Amino acid sequence: MRQYALIVVLIVLSLPIGQLLAQNKETAFANPVNIEGEADVVIFVDPSHASASDSNPGTANLPKASIAAATIDAIDNRTNELSTQILIAPGTYRETFRIDGNNLPDAPIIYEAIEPGSVALSGAEIWSDWESDNNIIYTHTWSYDWGLVENPWESLSRGYIPPITRHREQIFINGQPLQPVLTLQALYEGSFFVSEQNDLVTIWPFSGTDMEAAILEVAIQPEIARFENISNIAIKGISFEHTTSGPDQGAIVFRNCDTILVEDTTITWSNWAAIDTRYCKNVTMRNVVANHNGIRGIGAFSIDNLYLENITNNFNNWRGALGNWHDWDSGQKFLLIHGGIIRNFNAIGNEAPGLWIDFDNQDILVDNAYLCDNFLAGLVIEASQGPIIVRNSEICNNRAQASDGFWNGGIFSTYSDNVLLEDNLIYGNERAQIRYHRIEAVREVSDRDTGDKSFPDFENWRIRNNLIFTTHPNQFLIDLVANVDVVSLISQNNIWYDHFNEESFHIGDRTLKFAEWQIESNGDLSSAFVDTIPSSFEDLIAQQSIRGLRGRYYNAVDRRELTHDIVDTSINFADKSVSIVMPTLFDQGNFAVTWTGALTAPETTTYTFILQTNGTAMLSLAGEQLISITASDAEDIEESYVTILMEANQVYELQVDFDAPDGESTIMLQWHYGDQPKQIVPIGVLSPA
Numbered sequence: 001m002r003q004y005a006l007i008v009v010l011i012v013l014s015l016p017i018g019q020l021l022a023q024n025k026e027t028a029f030a031n032p033v034n035i036e037g038e039a040d041v042v043i044f045v046d047p048s049h050a051s052a053s054d055s056n057p058g059t060a061n062l063p064k065a066s067i068a069a070a071t072i073d074a075i076d077n078r079t080n081e082l083s084t085q086i087l088i089a090p091g092t093y094r095e096t097f098r099i100d101g102n103n104l105p106d107a108p109i110i111y112e113a114i115e116p117g118s119v120a121l122s123g124a125e126i127w128s129d130w131e132s133d134n135n136i137i138y139t140h141t142w143s144y145d146w147g148l149v150e151n152p153w154e155s156l157s158r159g160y161i162p163p164i165t166r167h168r169e170q171i172f173i174n175g176q177p178l179q180p181v182l183t184l185q186a187l188y189e190g191s192f193f194v195s196e197q198n199d200l201v202t203i204w205p206f207s208g209t210d211m212e213a214a215i216l217e218v219a220i221q222p223e224i225a226r227f228e229n230i231s232n233i234a235i236k237g238i239s240f241e242h243t244t245s246g247p248d249q250g251a252i253v254f255r256n257c258d259t260i261l262v263e264d265t266t267i268t269w270s271n272w273a274a275i276d277t278r279y280c281k282n283v284t285m286r287n288v289v290a291n292h293n294g295i296r297g298i299g300a301f302s303i304d305n306l307y308l309e310n311i312t313n314n315f316n317n318w319r320g321a322l323g324n325w326h327d328w329d330s331g332q333k334f335l336l337i338h339g340g341i342i343r344n345f346n347a348i349g350n351e352a353p354g355l356w357i358d359f360d361n362q363d364i365l366v367d368n369a370y371l372c373d374n375f376l377a378g379l380v381i382e383a384s385q386g387p388i389i390v391r392n393s394e395i396c397n398n399r400a401q402a403s404d405g406f407w408n409g410g411i412f413s414t415y416s417d418n419v420l421l422e423d424n425l426i427y428g429n430e431r432a433q434i435r436y437h438r439i440e441a442v443r444e445v446s447d448r449d450t451g452d453k454s455f456p457d458f459e460n461w462r463i464r465n466n467l468i469f470t471t472h473p474n475q476f477l478i479d480l481v482a483n484v485d486v487v488s489l490i491s492q493n494n495i496w497y498d499h500f501n502e503e504s505f506h507i508g509d510r511t512l513k514f515a516e517w518q519i520e521s522n523g524d525l526s527s528a529f530v531d532t533i534p535s536s537f538e539d540l541i542a543q544q545s546i547r548g549l550r551g552r553y554y555n556a557v558d559r560r561e562l563t564h565d566i567v568d569t570s571i572n573f574a575d576k577s578v579s580i581v582m583p584t585l586f587d588q589g590n591f592a593v594t595w596t597g598a599l600t601a602p603e604t605t606t607y608t609f610i611l612q613t614n615g616t617a618m619l620s621l622a623g624e625q626l627i628s629i630t631a632s633d634a635e636d637i638e639e640s641y642v643t644i645l646m647e648a649n650q651v652y653e654l655q656v657d658f659d660a661p662d663g664e665s666t667i668m669l670q671w672h673y674g675d676q677p678k679q680i681v682p683i684g685v686l687s688p689a
Contacts, residue, residue, distance in 0.1 A: 029365045030305040030339045033261050033284040035108055035234050039085035041077050043070045046089035063089070067111070067121070068097040074109045075099060083107040088238065090118035094125060096221050101230025101257075108232035111225075116237030116264050123221035123243035123251065123270075124172065130203070130211060137187070138211065142194055142201040144220075149246030149272075153328065162323025165295075168244040168271045169194050170219035173205055177269065177292075177675060179608070180322070188643050190606060206606065207645075219244045219271065224251050231258040239266040240274075245294075247329065250276035258282055268292045271319060273299055286310055292675055294319030296352070299333045302448060306340035313355075314348045317375075318677030321351035326375055327407065331356045336448050338362050345369040347378075351677045353412075354398065356380040360448055361388060369393040375679065376401060377412035378429060383445050385454050386418025393424045397471075397544075399680065400430035401572065409435030409479065415443040417456035421463045427537070428471035428544055430569060432479035432506065434463070461489045469497035469533060470504065471544035472569060472683075478517075482508025491523040497533045499541055549597040549654070550688035557592045557659040569683040571595055571656055571669035593667075595656045597688045599681070601646035607673040609681075612639040614666045616659040622652045634661035654686070 043058035047065045054069035056062040064070045067088060074084035078101075088111065099109070113119035130138040148166035153159030164182055171178045171192050179191040184202060187193050192203040201218075205211060219242045227233050233254075240251040250273035254260055257280045266289040267274035274290035277283055278301040289312040290297030297313030300306055317330040331352035334340070336359060345366065347354030354371035357364060361384040371378035371393065378398040381388055390411070400408035410429030413419065413436050426433045442455045458480075468477055477496050480486060486507065496514060498504040505517035512520060514529035532538065549571065553564040599621070601607070611619050611627045614637045619627040621644070629640040646652065658667050672678040 029341045029363055030307045031341075032286065032307040032309070033259050033282050035110065035232065035259075035261050039108070039110060040082040041074075041084045043073055043084060043086050044089070045070050045086060046091075047093075048089065048091060066095055067093055068095050071097045071099060071109075075104070078104050078107045078109065081105045081107050083109070083232075085110045085112060087112055087114050088119045090115055092120045092122055094122050096123070096224050096226075098223075098226035098228070099230055099233075100228045102228075104230065106231045108234065110234040110236065111238060112234070113237035117239065117266075119237065120239040120241060121224045121251075122217070122241050123224050124170070124217035124219045124241070127216050127218050130216065132211070135211075137202060137204055139200055139202050142196065142199050145196050146244070147196070152247050158328065161328075162325055165320050165323040165325045166246075167194075167319075168219075168222070168246055169201075170242060170244065170269065170271055171201070171203060172217040172219075172242065172269070173203075173209060173214050175215075175217075176206065178203055178205075179672065188608065188641065190608070190643065217242060219269075222246060222249050222271075223253055226253040226255075227257055227260075228255040229257070233257065233259075234261040234263070235265055236261075237264045239268070240270070241268050243270045245270050245272040245276075247272060248276065250274055252276070254278070254280050254283070256280065260284065261286075263287055265289075266291075267297075270294060272296070274313075274316075275299070278302055281305060283307070284309075288312070291315050292318065292677075295330050297332050297347075297350075300335075300337060302336040303334075303340070304338050306334070306337050306342075308340075308342045308345060310344045311342070312346045313350065314346070315675070315677055316350045317352040318672075321375075321672075321678040326352050326401070331374075331376075331380070333358055334361065336360045337364060338449065340364045341367065342369065343367045345371075347371050348373050349676070350374045351679055353377045353380045356382070357384060357388060358382040360384060360445055362386065362447075364388045366390040367392055369395075371410075372396045372398065373682070373684075374398045376407045377409050377435075379411045381411070381413040381416045381419060383415045383443055383456065384417075385445060385447070385456055386416065386460075387420065388416070388418065389420045389422065390424060391420070391422040395424060395426045395429065395433075397428040397684075398430065399570075399682065406437055406439065409433065411435070412437070413458075414438050415445070415456050417454075417459040417461075419461050421461075422465050424466045424468075426466060426468045428469075428475070428540070430472075430475060432476040433468050433470065434477070435479040436484060437479075437481045458484050458486075459488050463489065463491040463494060465493045467495045467497075467533070467537075469495075469537065469541070470500060471541045472548070473500040473545070473567070474569065475500075475504075476506045476511075477504040479506040480508075486521045489521055489523055491521060492526045494524060494527040495533070496524075496527060496529045497537075498529075499545070502529075544683070546688070547683045547686055548688055549595040549656075549686050552594045552596075554592040554594075556590060559592050559594070563591075567688045568595065570680045570686070571667060572680045573665065573667055590662055591660045591665075593656075593658045593660075595654075595658075597654050597686055599652045599654045600685050600687070601648055601650050601652065602685060603674065604646070604648040605674050606643050606645050607671055608641055608643045610639055610641045610668075610670040610672075610678065611656075612637055612666065612668040612670070613658065614638070615661040617667055618655075618657045619669065620653075620655040620657075631661070637666050653689075 044063040046063040052065040251270040354374035378395040408431035503511035505512040
C-alpha cells in the first residue's frame with residue numbers, strides 16, 4: 001500500500017476569550033486539511049475515448065465511461081484499504097453519484113479533473129423537439145410532478161417562503177437562464193412556465209434565438225455529488241452546475257464527514273445551495289467559486305475546524321429574490337462553527353447578506369474579506385458567543401431594505417459577544433456602517449457540544465484601527481439599539497468621517513456628535529472624527545453622494561404643497577412599513593412622490609422592470625410611460641412589469657410617480673437582466689435630476 005498522508009492541524013484555544021481578544025492572538029481557529037502523496041489506484045474516466053466502457057479497468061488506454069462507475073470501484077478499493085484517485089477527462093458529464101461510507105476504512109478518494117476547469121458535472125438534460133405555432137412561444141411535454149419544495153420552517157412565525165421561491169425548475173438557452181413565472185399569463189420574453197396539471201412547459205426565448213441551433217438544458221437532478229458518513233474525500237478542478245436542489249440540498253452535499261477538501265472548484269446555478277455541508281469535521285475549501293445559486297453559495301452547519309480560503313460567492317439568492325425573500329436561509333450562512341478561518345472571502349451582488357455568521361459560532365477569524373453590494377448587510381454576526389475576529393476586510397456599499405427596522409448595515413449584529421473589528425475599511429453602506437440591534441430583551445444561545453447556555457448581548461466588543469465613513473446623507477456611522485451596554489465597548493484608534501452630518505452616531509432614537517459619542521461610550525478617546533480623508537476616498541464620496549433619484553414629496557395627491565425635496569438612494573419602501581426617510585408621510589398615507597433622474601444601463605441586453613405598490617404608481621423611461629398600476633386594495637401589494645432593450649452606457653430619463661393610499665404605503669422599483677438576479681434598481685446606475 002502506497003504511503004498517503006492525511007494532515008490535519010488544529011490549533012487549540014489556550015487563552016480566555018477576553019485575553020484572546022485583548023492580545024489579538026490567532027490561537028483558536030482552524031488550519032487547512034492537506035491530502036498529500038500518490039494514490040494506490042488511479043482510475044481514468046473518459047467517455048469520449050473510443051474504448052471507453054464502465055466494465056473497463058479504468059486505465060488510460062481502457063478508461064471508464066462514467067464517474068459513477070469509477071466511484072463504485074473506488075468504494076471497493078477503500079474496502080481493501082486502498083486509496084483511489086479518479087482522473088476525469090475534459091467534457092460535460094450528466095450524471096450523479098453518492099457514497100455512504102458507513103463501516104468503510106479511511107483510505108482517501110480523490111475526484112480530480114485531468115485539466116482543471118475542463119470538467120463540468122451537470123444536473124440538466126438537453127431537450128429538443130420544442131413545438132411552436134408562431135416561432136415566438138415554444139412548448140414541450142413535462143413529465144415531472146415536483147410541486148413546491150418542502151418548507152422546513154413552515155410552523156415558525158417568520159417561516160413563510162413565497163411560492164416562486166419554493167419552485168425548483170430551471171431552463172437554460174445556450175447557457176443563459178430563463179426566468180420562471182407562476183402563470184401562463186405572466187410569461188414574457190426570456191421566461192418560462194411549467195404546468196404540472198397539463199404536463200407542459202412553455203418558454204418565450206430571447207429575441208434573436210435560433211431555436212434550431214440553440215442548446216436548451218432543463219435541470220432535472222437535485223444533487224450531483226453526495227457524501228455521507230465518510231472521511232478523506234477530495235474534489236479538485238471540477239465544475240458543478242444546473243441542479244434542482246431544495247432546502248437541505250445542494251450541487252455537492254456532505255453529511256457526517258471528516259477530512260474534506262474541495263479545491264479549484266466552481267458551482268453555479270444550483271437552485272438552492274452550491275455546497276451544503278453539515279455535521280462534519282476538518283473541512284477545507286480553497287479556490288472555490290459559488291456564483292448564481294438560487295438561495296446561497298457556500299454554507300455550513302455544525303462544523304469543527306472549517307478552513308475557507310480564496311472563496312467567491314457572488315450573485316446568489318436569485319430564487320429568493322423572485323419572491324422578495326432575502327433572509328432566513330439565504331446568503332452565505334454559517335451556523336454552529338467551532339473553530340473556523342474565512343480568508344480572502346469575496347461576496348458581491350448577492351440578494352442576501354454577503355457573509356452570515358449565525359448562532360453558536362466560536363473561535364472564528366474573518367480575514368481579508370471583500371463584502372460589497374449585497375442586500376440587507378455585508379456581514380451579519382448573530383446569536384454567537386465568539387470570539388469572532390474580523391480584520392483586514394473591506395465592507396462597502398451594501399444595500400438596505402429602507403423600511404426594515406431590524407436588518408441593514410455594513411456590519412449588522414444581534415445578540416453576540418466577544419467581537420473584534422480591526423484594520424477594516426467600512427464605508428458607503430446604506431443605513432449604517434456598523435449596526436447592532438435586537439427585538440427581544442434576551443436570546444438564549446446553547447453550546448452544541450457542552451449544552452452550556454449563555455445570553456450574549458454586545459459584551460466585550462472591540463472596534464479598533466478602522467477607517468469608517470459614509471458616502472450619502474442618509475447613512476450613519478454607527479447605529480446601536482437603545483439600552484445597549486455601550487460602556488463595555490472598547491473603541492480606539494479609529495478614523496471616523498461623515499461629510500454630510502456631524503451627528504452620525506446613533507443610539508436608540510438619539511443622534512450624537514463625536515464628542516457626545518465619546519462621553520456616552522467612554523471610548524474612541526484615541527480615535528478621530530476627521531475633516532478630510534485621503535483624496536481617493538473623497539472622490540468616491542463625491543461620486544456616490546450624487547447618486548440616486550430626486551424625490552419630491554407632497555403632502556397630498558394633488559401635488560400642490562411640496563414638503564420635502566431630497567435625494568433617495570432607491571425606490572424601496574416595502575412591506576407597508578414606515579420609511580426611515582419620510583416616516584410621517586409614509587405612516588399617514590394620502591401623499592404623493594415624484595422621483596426623477598437618469599438611469600445608465602450597465603450592458604446591452606433586455607431588462608425587465610418590476611413596479612410593486614399598494615397605491616397608484618407609474619413608470620416612465622426615456623419619456624415613454626411603460627407601467628401604470630393601481631392596487632385594488634391598500635391591504636394588497638400588486639405588481640406590473642415590462643421588458644425592454646437598453647444599450648450599454650446609454651443614459652435614459654427615468655420618472656416614477658406615486659400616489660399613496662390611506663394608511664401605510666409600499667412602493668418598490670426592481671429589475672433583472674442577463675444573469676443578474678431580481679433586485680432593487682441600485683443607486684450605482686441612478687443620478688438625480
